[in-house]
Amino acid sequence: MCDSTPATCDFGQRLRRLRSDAGLSQEALAHAAGVSVRALADMERGRTRGPQRRTVQALSEALGLTDDAAAELEKAAAEGRPRPRADLGPAAPTALALPRDIQDFTARGPALARLLDLARDTGPDRPAVSVIAGQPGLGKTAFAVHAAHRLAPHFPDGRFALDLHGMDPEPTTPRDALARLLGAMGVADASIPAGTDDRAGLWRSLAAERRILLLLDNAVDEAQVNPLIPGRGPSLTLVTSRQALAGLESVHRTDLALLRREEAVELLTRIIGPERVAAEAQAARDLADLCGHLPLAVRIAGQRLLSRPHERLGKLVARLAAEGRRLDGLQAGSLRIRAAFALSYRQLPPDSRKFLRRAALAAGADFSPETGALLSGLSYDDAVARAEELTDAGLLQSDATTERYRFHDLLRLYAAEQADAEDGPAARDTALDRTEHWMLRRATAAALYFDVEHEQGARTGAGGAVVEEGVPGNEGASSPYDFRATPDAPALTLDPDPDGAPADQEEARVWLEAERAQWLAALRRAHENGRYRQVLDAARAMHWFSDRNQHWEQWVEVFRRSADSARRLGSRQEEAVHLNYLAWAYNLCVHDPQAALIAADSALAAARDCADGLQEGWALGYGAGALHRLGRMDEAFGRLREAARCLAAQESPQARLAELTILNSLGTLLRHTGRVEEALETHRRSERICRAGVPGRTEVIALYHAVSRQGIGNDLAALERWSEAEKPLRQALAAFESARMTAWAEPTRLDLGHVLAALGHPDAHDTFRAARDGLADLRNPRQSEAAKALAEFARTTEGTAGVGK
Structure with missing residues (x-):
């Protein structure tokens, strides 16, 4: 008990005397002031010598003190609050001063603006935290330092930066970090508590009354950061880390993306000067690309060039273009891109x-x-x-x-x-072989969902044009391979992981499209290592699926490798099949009719060698398509008629589908040469075969029927029978869209657009625009036709402002 008057007691003694004089128990005063009993007891016992101003004000009001008495109580509390150490004087707040800002800092404007909004929104009960995380080299620290300097005027009570050494073998502990923060706030060494929790409590009590900016750089995890974040007060904490720190709650996240190409060039310009960049503008853009638009890599390249003022940018571009030397080239003094990655890798x-x-x-x-x-x-x-x-x-x-x-x-x-x-070469090869075998088995199984030879698992499929886009014709021979597929699940028995395999055609499509690069690499490796049967099995399974993605240039490689595999295995029949697939790919996927004609002629020779009439008919048809594209119409007619005779003499379902393809192609060629009535009759003959059906082909025949309708619609349009032409074209388009056959749907959409425009139909504009965009995505040569038709329609139709935008 203080024996003196309250004015001469320390804060705890003064508070205890005032409470006793007011006749209040600790529980009663704590309840009235809104503080805990434990906190009040700590104050009276001297454990808490300098409570916050707002706490003292609450106690004064609960005690009913006069203004003078309240002022005396606040004065006693102020004397107990930490003061700057005498030896540091006024320089104490700069003990953890912000690092130097980078003068050539570039871009990041939106991210800086969001942090400025965050700084303005801080308040006594709204301390803000922003986590700046991401891959090595994004410039997280540079951004945080630049942002801190920009935001400094909003935080007059202190700006502190602390490197937490998250990438070091022994990162800074929260206890040591708190000691540095308390020291920067002016707490004498002797007054810093021993325990981490006590240090954190003191730090938060000091920070709560100050408007401070805290930069915690290079954090390792949430446990390191959490004790350092102020709990109250108008502060802003910026945390940088290579880790996502997803466990930090109620924080703002600043996501730094790679620089855009022009931003990367601007950074390079600020480092080496506009004259050098202007003198080699393309080299500067190439350099930005080779650096992957990664800020650290661009900076290293810039610093390297800055140290060599007479070196041309093109020289560094040439060095970095070689992948094996790129990381070696991205170093300048102590700045090394490889070292930045190694820090994370070693962790x-x-x-x-x-x-x-x-x-x-x-x-x-x-x-x-x-x-x-x-x-x-x-x-x-x-x-x-x-x-x-x-x-x-x-x-x-x-x-x-x-x-x-x-x-x-x-x-x-x-x-x-x-x-x-x-790992070394042996481990690499083992890993790649394991991946190749698994990927090819999965790809083969998934592709079988589209094969009409296994119609229970198939939904559609028809394959490739002979004369023009949208004409089936890649079926080829019946499968010479024993896939051993069960009737109810043709793909699952082949899959290396049946439990995780695609369960239906849609899942198979998604997998095949997503893993295109991987299974193609597996096919390539199998071919290069002499596993020719694997290559043939995979390519044969793919041939119906290929119709879904005729714009994939990869089909040329797939079927070139499979044709070569058949040749190496000595199978002329299989060689004929796969050379026909290759001719299809050259015709439709890369629009190279000369190469298509060579492949078709080779397929024809192989088919005749092994007396395969079906493949002979296909080869004649593919050759006709190539000749048509080369403008050699008479020869194209001759091959189509020969193909039709060859196929008509056969009775298999495959021959009927092939005959349909030839008839559709013949009709198209007749229309293109002005013999439209003959073309219409030919396409209607094809439609009659579709209506009659083909045994075992109940689903795929719907696509052939759609192709016949497309031909009929175009024939009627050529005869200017516009009203009659609209219905079959709409039916064909609906069928192709339902089957997800975009390579066939988009040309049909363009055909429909021409008919609608002739009818003055209001849907013509949107149809042309959709066709233009769809054909462009497919890299189809008819995209220019669609663009021209859209522009022409815009000129002749009112109310088309903004067309093509």
Whole structure:
């Protein structure tokens, strides 16, 4: 008990005397002031010598003190609050001063604007936290420092920056970080509590009354950061980390993307000067691309050029263009892109390091957990866990909608280097072989869902044009392979993982399209390593699926390799089949009729050698399509008529489908040469065969019927019988769209647009525009025709403002 008057007591003694004089128990005063009994007891016992101003005001009101008495109580509390150390004087608040800002900082305007809004929104009960996370080299620290300098005027009570050394073997502990923060706030060493919790409590009590900006750079995890974040007060905390720190609650997230190409060039310009960039503008753009628009890589390239004022940008571009030398070229003094990646790589556990470097062997721009699991030898679940861990670490980027992952280009090069260094050729080959076998089996099984030879699993499929887009004709021979498919699930018995296999045609389509680069790489590797039967099985299964994606140029490679595989196995019949597929691909996928004619002629020779009338008919048809595109009409007519005679003499379902293709192609060619009435009769003959049906082809015949209707519609349009032409074209378009046959649907849409325009139909404009965009996506040569038709329609129709935009 203080024996003196309250004016001469310390805060605790003064508070206890005032409470006693007021006749209040600790519980009563605590309840009236809105503080805890424990907090009040700590104040009276001297454990808390300098409570916050707002707490003192609440106690004064609860005690009913006069203004003078309340002022005396506040004065006693102020004397107990921490003061700057005498030896530091006024310089104490700069003990953790912000690092120097980068004068050539570029871009990030929207992200800076959002942080400014966040700073303005802070208040006594709204301390703000922004996490700036992402892959190595994004410029997180540079951004945070630049932002802190820009925001400094909003935080007059202090701006502190603390490096948490998250990439070091021993990151800064929260206890040590709190000691530095308390010291920067002026707390004497002797007054800093021993325990982490007590330090955190003191730090938060000091920060709560100040408008401060805190930069926590290079954080390792949430446990390191949480004790350092103020709990109250108008503060702003910026946290940078290579980890996502997803466990931090109620925080703002600043997502830094790669620079845009023009921003990367602007950064380079600010480093080396506008004159050098202007003198080699294209080289500057190429350099930005080779750096992957990664800020650190661009800065390193710029600093390297700055140190060599007479070196041309093109010289560095040439060096970086060689992938094996790119990481070597991206170093300037102590700045090295490889070192930045190595810091993160060394932090990973062994399985995650293995997953990262093996995933760099995947083909294509992204990869699935299946591919990662196969390459790394992990289970699927473990692969997902590793991929998510690497995403949180900023070493992989996850797709926004699907479970797929991708590298930054430079990180992929670094990971591939580690695969070479740590795994060696034997382990690499084992991983790639395992992946190849699995991918080809899955791709073959998935593709069979589209094969009419297995109609229970198939829904559509017809394959390839002879004369023009939208005419089936890639069926070829009946399967010479024993796929051993069951009637109810033709694909599952082939799949390497039946439990995880696509369950229907739609799932198969999604998988085949998503994994296109990976199964194509597997096919390529199998061919190069002499596994020719695997190549043939996969390509044969793919031939109906290929109709769904006629714009894929890859089909040329697929069927070129399969034709070569058949030749190497000595099978002339299979060689004829796959050369016909190749002719189809040259005709429709890459629009190279000369190459198509060579392939078709080779297929014709092979078919005649083995007396395969079906393949002979197909080869004649594909040759006719190529000759038509080359403008050699008489020869095209001759081959089509010969093909029709050849196929009419056969009775198999495959021959009937082939005959339909030839008839549709013949009708198209007749129309193109002005013999429209003959064309119409030919297409109607084809339609009659479709109506009669083909045994065992109940589903695919619907597509042939749609092709016949497309031909009939175009014939009627050529005869200017516009009203009659509209219905069959709409029917054909609906059938192609229902079957997801975009390569056939878009040309039909354009045909319909011409008819609607002739009728003055209000749908003509939208039909032309959709056809133009769809054909452009397919890289179809008719896209220019669609654009011209749209422009012409706009000129002749009122109310078309904004057309084509």
